[in-house]
Amino acid sequence: MQKEVKKYKVFIPKSVEINKEEQIIVKKVEASKIELEIEVTKLAYQLSQKTDLFTVPEIVAADLANGTITYRYLENIVPLSALLINGELTAEIINNVGKSIRFVHQNLVLTQKKSLDKSYDFLDPTQYRSAFLHGDFTLNNVQYDLTAKKIVILDWSTSTSFGKAGNWGVVYWDLSKFISSIFISAKVSLFYRKEYENLAYQFIKGYTSNQEELLVLKKFGKKSSSFEMKLDAENSPQKLYYYYRRYIPWRQCAYFWSKFDFKKVMKIKLP
Ligand SMILES: Nc1ncnc2c1ncn2[C@@H]1O[C@H](COP(=O)(O)OP(=O)(O)OP(=O)(O)O)[C@@H](O)[C@H]1O
Ligand SMILES: [Mg+2]
Numbered sequence: 001m002q003k004e005v006k007k008y009k010v011f012i013p014k015s016v017e018i019n020k021e022e023q024i025i026v027k028k029v030e031a032s033k034i035e036l037e038i039e040v041t042k043l044a045y046q047l048s049q050k051t052d053l054f055t056v057p058e059i060v061a062a063d064l065a066n067g068t069i070t071y072r073y074l075e076n077i078v079p080l081s082a083l084l085i086n087g088e089l090t091a092e093i094i095n096n097v098g099k100s101i102r103f104v105h106q107n108l109v110l111t112q113k114k115s116l117d118k119s120y121d122f123l124d125p126t127q128y129r130s131a132f133l134h135g136d137f138t139l140n141n142v143q144y145d146l147t148a149k150k151i152v153i154l155d156w157s158t159s160t161s162f163g164k165a166g167n168w169g170v171v172y173w174d175l176s177k178f179i180s181s182i183f184i185s186a187k188v189s190l191f192y193r194k195e196y197e198n199l200a201y202q203f204i205k206g207y208t209s210n211q212e213e214l215l216v217l218k219k220f221g222k223k224s225s226s227f228e229m230k231l232d233a234e235n236s237p238q239k240l241y242y243y244y245r246r247y248i249p250w251r252q253c254a255y256f257w258s259k260f261d262f263k264k265v266m267k268i269k270l271p
Contacts, residue, residue: 007086008078008079008082008083008086009081009082009085010078010079010082015027015028015029016028018073019073020073020075022073023072023073023075024060024070024071024072024073025057025070025071025072025073026068026069026070026071027068027069027070027071028067028068029067029068029069029157030067031067033157034062034064034067034069035064036157036167037069037156037157038059038062038069039110039111040108040110040156040157040167041056041057041059041069041071041156042059043108043109043110044056044104044108044153044156045057045058045059047103047104047107047108048153050107051100051103052150053096053099053100053103053151054096054100054103054150054151054152054153055074055145055148055150055151055152055153056152056153056154056156057071057072057073057074057152057154058071058072059071059072060072074143074145074152075147076145076146076147077143077144077145077146077152078143078144078146079139079140079141079142079143079144080093080094080097080139080140080142080143080144080185081138081139081140081181081185083144084139084182084185084199085185089199091198091199091202093144093151094199094202094203094206095202095203095205095206095209096151096206097142097151097178097203097206098202098203098204098205098206098207098208098209099206099207099209100142100151100153100206101134101137101174101175101178101207102206102207102208102209104131104132104134104153105129105131105132105133105171105174106131108131108132109132110132110167110168112167113132113167113168114166114167114168115166115168115169116133116166116168116169116173129170129171130168130169130170130171131168131169131171132167132168133166133167133168133169133171133173133174134153134156134174135156135157135166135167135173135174136155136157136177137153137174137177137178137181138177138178138181138185139178139181139182139185140181140185141153141154141155142154142178175203175204175207178203179200179203179204179256182196182199182200182203183196183200183256192255192256196256197256200256
C-alpha cells in the first residue's frame with residue numbers, strides 16, 4: 001500500500017505532523033481559527049457517518065492552549081490534484097465529489113451563522129440558494145482514499161478563505177472555487193484543456209443530480225474566476241508570482257464559464 005502512495009505527489013505542510021505508529025495526525029491551527037475548525041469538523045464528521053459518499057477525519061483530541069488539533073490518521077489518501085496530474089481523476093470520482101458537496105450544503109448546520117463579507121460574496125444570499133459552506137473546497141482539500149475508494153474531505157477551517165470568519169453564503173462559492181481549482185491545480189498549459197472542462201461538467205452533474213437547477217452559474221462563474229485571483233493575490237506577498245501562475249488557468253476558467261452550456265448539465269434531468 002505504501003508504495004502505491006509514493007507514486008502520487010503528496011505535499012505535507014509543516015503545520016501537520018504525522019504519527020503513523022499511533023495513527024494520528026497533529027495539526028497546528030491559528031488561535032483565531034481553531035475553535036471554528038473543531039466545531040465544523042466535528043459536525044462534518046457526524047454528517048459523514050450518515051452517508052457513503054465521503055469520509056471526514058475524526059478529531060481525537062484538541063489542545064486550545066497549544067493550538068493543535070489531533071485527527072485520526074487516514075492512511076493511503078491522496079489529494080485529487082495528484083490524481084489529476086497522474087491522469088487518474090475519473091468522471092465517477094468527480095461526479096461523487098459533486099454529490100458530496102451537495103450533501104454538505106443540504107445537511108451541514110452550524111451553531112453560528114456568519115455571512116460572507118459583502119464585498120466578496122457578490123451574490124445576494126437571500127436571492128440565491130445559500131448554505132453553510134466548506135469554504136476552501138479545492139482539489140487539494142478533497143482527497144481520495146485509495147484503499148476504501150472513497151472521497152475524503154479535509155480542512156474544514158472555513159474562515160481561512162475569507163478575510164473574516166464567514167461560513168454562510170451562496171452555494172456557488174464552493175462550486176466555482178472547486179471548478180477553478182480543476183483549472184489551476186494541474187500543470188499550467190497554454191491551451192484550453194478539454195478534459196478539465198469534462199471534469200467540471202461531471203462535478204456539476206453530480207451536484208445537480210437531484211434535479212435542482214443551477215441557472216445563475218454562468219453569470220456567477222465568470223465573476224468568480226476573477227474574484228479568486230484577486231483573493232489569492234491579496235493573501236500572498238508574492239503577488240506577481242501568483243499572478244503569473246494563475247493568469248493562464250484563469251483565462252481558461254473564464255473561457256469555460258463564457259461558453260458554459262446549461263443544457264449539458266441539465267440533460268440528465270429529462271425523463
Ligand atoms: N486525517 C488525516 N489523515 C491523513 N492525512 C492528513 C489528514 N489530515 C491532513 N492530512 C494531510 O495533511 C495535509 C494538510 O492538511 P490540511 O489541509 O488539513 O492542513 P492545512 O494546514 O490547511 O494545509 P494547507 O494550508 O496546505 O491547505 C493534507 O493535504 C493531507 O495530505
Ligand atoms: Mg488544506
